[in-house]
Amino acid sequence: MRRLALIAGLLLTTLAHADEGMWTYDNFPSAKVKQQYGVTIDQGWLDRVREATVRLSGCTASFVSSEGLILTNHHCIASCLAENSSKDKSLLEDGFVARDRKEEIPCRTQVADVLVGMENVTDKVDAATRGLDDRAANEARKRTLTALEQACEKDSGLKCQSVTLYNGGQQFLYRYRRYTDVRLVFAPEAGIAAFGGDPDNFQFPRWCLDMGLLRAYENGKPVAVARPLRVNFAGPKPGEFVLVSGHPGSTNRLLTVAQLQGLRNDDLPPSLLRSNELRGRYIQFGKQGDAERRIVDDPLTGLENGIKVRRKQLDALLDDGLMAKKRADEAELRARAAKDPALAGLGDPWAEIEKATARARDIGTEYGYLEGAAGFNSRLFRVARTLVRGAAEREKPNGERLREFTDAQLPRIEQTLGAATPVYPELERLTLSFGFERMREWLGPDHATVRALLAKDSPDTLAAKLVDGTKLADPAVRLALWRGGSAAIAASDDPMIKLARDVDPASRALRKRYEDEVQAPVAVAEEKIARARFKIYGTEVYPDATFTLRLNYGTVQGWVEKGTPVEPYTRLRTAFDRATGQAPFRIPASWEKVRAQLDLDTPVNLSTNNDIVGGNSGSALLNARGEIVGLMFDGNIHSISGAYWFDTAKNRSIAVHPAIMREALRKVYDAPALLRELGGQ
């Protein structure tokens, strides 16, 4: 607590300090970096790195060869590996090496985006919403963004997405070059990619070869990349200046105290309880046999990762020191805003947010179960809802639709619906029954929807009827319903479609209430607070993460854990020492076989003080010349509180060292062609 209090004073005057900051490419503090580190990051550098930085679903990656080769984390291609597995054979367990182009396997639901342009449209959105009340402004904002995206896509032929920065302080339109044909090239076994599994997740020291290679294709040919990033296999020196280019997913550093309390009291505890029970169900299911273990492997890994993140986020919010600092920051901003004549008429947006947060508490649980994924917890139900809603929405003008069904979204929806990916009925029944059971617990057995669903059924019998009766696991059936529109949906007697149809009115009504009573006032109030913050602190700040491209800098360094220094590098030898022969501490046979040939001094992972969060996974760690000297894949345990503030003393990010990539491709996986393509030998 003392540490937090100390830093609070500093923060109030500078806001961004040390190597903190997730900077947009149009506002990178090059002058400060030059002054502090003597390194020049000029526009040429920025353009080159931006063009080679790739956004995947939930992750980052980099072009690393002129023939479209993409380097990212193993855990970023896990869904592709799972989609190309079955309950009898798992690419997650076994790994994969394409010996030539023909062996590369499509990742059917993956896309790869490269940011090619950024346009500030704040004024256009302001003009469209000026003078409207909260709800009308919220609707007008969505309509305007949809129209801007549509016009942009038509003009440019590129993928256009609106981006909200500074919690509403700025509105941008980002243009991406999108590649929809992405193929799997290389993945090590999960046993070495995620050595230590969940127990070691968010820990350092660490020994993971968390790498994977994809390739982007266009018109059936590898994409030609003019300026790919090059790997420097020597890696960085201790203390060396390094940068990370990537897409941090989400931070909440600018939230108000009321919003943070809402997370602490109303959101995180129930969500953690639910996830932990599901974890237990998955684990117990997976013990029934090899097939069951393979079926839950990928969802369990994702679930456990999310649990650890939210558990440490809750710890951070329960720290009265953190909350006191947030209170002090907010009080200072409010006091200065009240005195600033230019901010007259600001009103009290903090109180507005507090009111909306109370409203969220009243309807949030029902919203989560009926409209969120908590209740109808099944892939096939989500497909059904997409089909039911998509049919209704596509009949409306583009600007009037739910935002996830605008024209700009349709190709991606169709790609996903049409992708032949495995569906495991056992898993669907498990998650759906779980969702129904918890819905009954949290909404009560007498809630109208619960009562209707479970009038004569238990969660298990209902889930079984739905999963066994639906045909939506078949992509052809899905596409036929998608293309058939409202008529096809109305005529369908598929039980999952019927369920999605039946619950849609109640569910949509709740969503509307939530948007009107919670999201709309919050959006307006956040804009006002952002305006005050800009006015008082200027633009020497960075926006919260929004899964859009950012660049940050730092140095290679460890930290001090309870008085003991943690060195920033690990070596291969220790991985073998720690191995127990049992998952998740079992080193794959492929490595044990060549152990004698391996250089056990090879560095495996390293830690830096870069300010990154989930979404940065797969990001290149770059040296001052823009060479890849590491592959970000995690943070230490203290990095999780990075959601709310940056702890200079302890927040560290973790990378795969390039030397272990070379050692693995050369000696374990015997992939000299890939190594050469990466610039190694």
Added chain:
Amino acid sequence: MRRLALIAGLLLTTLAHADEGMWTYDNFPSAKVKQQYGVTIDQGWLDRVREATVRLSGCTASFVSSEGLILTNHHCIASCLAENSSKDKSLLEDGFVARDRKEEIPCRTQVADVLVGMENVTDKVDAATRGLDDRAANEARKRTLTALEQACEKDSGLKCQSVTLYNGGQQFLYRYRRYTDVRLVFAPEAGIAAFGGDPDNFQFPRWCLDMGLLRAYENGKPVAVARPLRVNFAGPKPGEFVLVSGHPGSTNRLLTVAQLQGLRNDDLPPSLLRSNELRGRYIQFGKQGDAERRIVDDPLTGLENGIKVRRKQLDALLDDGLMAKKRADEAELRARAAKDPALAGLGDPWAEIEKATARARDIGTEYGYLEGAAGFNSRLFRVARTLVRGAAEREKPNGERLREFTDAQLPRIEQTLGAATPVYPELERLTLSFGFERMREWLGPDHATVRALLAKDSPDTLAAKLVDGTKLADPAVRLALWRGGSAAIAASDDPMIKLARDVDPASRALRKRYEDEVQAPVAVAEEKIARARFKIYGTEVYPDATFTLRLNYGTVQGWVEKGTPVEPYTRLRTAFDRATGQAPFRIPASWEKVRAQLDLDTPVNLSTNNDIVGGNSGSALLNARGEIVGLMFDGNIHSISGAYWFDTAKNRSIAVHPAIMREALRKVYDAPALLRELGGQ
């Protein structure tokens, strides 16, 4: 929050208000009751009710016939039902009716205690600890209590237990008449006893026949009870004055703010996460078949009950209004104590507790996994630890032993070790593997104990070796090791005994640290605070619940839930309306069969504003004449925050109405003899 703030002012001046209060029998506010309700509760009334009030393991009960018949809740005899079940036939599912005395089944691990005397020994304990430092005082206190208990048992031939009241403000010696031969007489099916299951738990309106009958025996004959309580089958009128005599388990209303924050931040979240995962594992295990479902039925029910309690306790502690009230109360007490010359030299016990709480945070997780039940989560391991420690402890003088192994405790330990109760290896493997897995997660794979346990094993393989290898499921083996003492333990090659032996040094060392660095300073500081509280507020307060006999009063009433009044009675008709045919909303076949004969207007459950908590389950609800007019079995959802304060507006307790007991015994279970013994027909 506004409501809490409003009441805070009131509390500061009166402390006890409305019908709040868990009064000891020697300090019942008869005058206040007389004045407020016009009811006379004199010493004769108190003695008669006390003598008929029974304490079971974790529950309360009452003598209801002159031949030792005991009325309590179904969920209070669940462990007896489970112990007399197998994976092929479950008394929990099927219910049980003893048609005559010979059919009554021993509850092998149950005892029944009746409080017969209370002696205030505060001065004796004070004399023994005066002038000592925290750790020495803690040891001296334990030694003194052991000696007092020993002398008392020798003198009286009764069961003597020390009781700490007012968080250390008073020390008592309670004398009990103990019955160790307790037999099962009647239990309905869980389907009606716990109709609505976990979804309805802690809810009202409610429809549960949560009753069960036992009989106490002595020398092979039913115990003769001079003055049993009589059942008044008419039940109470709305608004009627009622009392509850019983053993509330534990409340934390007198804790300091630092202690409440410790619960909120450090204790409840991890314990809830762990329990929820175990819930998921149990549920998924239970889906594998009928046998598996029966195996987890009883532990799952207990686990889910505990989850709901702790979840709502966490909600209460996350309420800033509650915490603000606690802060204000504490500030007032501290301010008044500082000004009181009689309290000069009090020091700052609140700061001492805060320091100890911080210490608990540092070592609490390790303590929980190594010494608590979190890590070695298995009945057979607990047996092994009892045997290993019991052998070592019994070699020491009585006063020097761990408190759970003093002479006074030994008969109960031997009763439990010798009881032939079912052990399910599948369940043992499940819980033990779970404990090892979480121990590795929370202590880390490199923790010395974890490393030693899992050097070449996974949690599953280790659990299987231990459970499959041990012979401790056999009571004869257990008793032989118990009687063999240290020599037998040293010679044993039972893997569970070996494990308990191996981890004992580390585990005992941690316990000693925890006692010295956390418990000792807290005990001393709590005594000081209790002294200040007595000095300032007098004895017009009641002590926190400690699973000792208390009496409280109130009236039959509902409450207002979000603007809607909740009526205090439910009727049988609605239970049938709500039934779905699927557990836990399936009404047993025995009831469906006689549905046409049942009076559907029969009241089933009722609500009162008595201040009770867990441990009061099975308590008689009494009218002014001391007749049984209900059987307490639960509280409403708001009652759970009763751990920290009594919410006059919403905290309600829930009872089984006697009319439904009569209806059930007469028409469903065809048990006229039992009904007559209860005074009905």
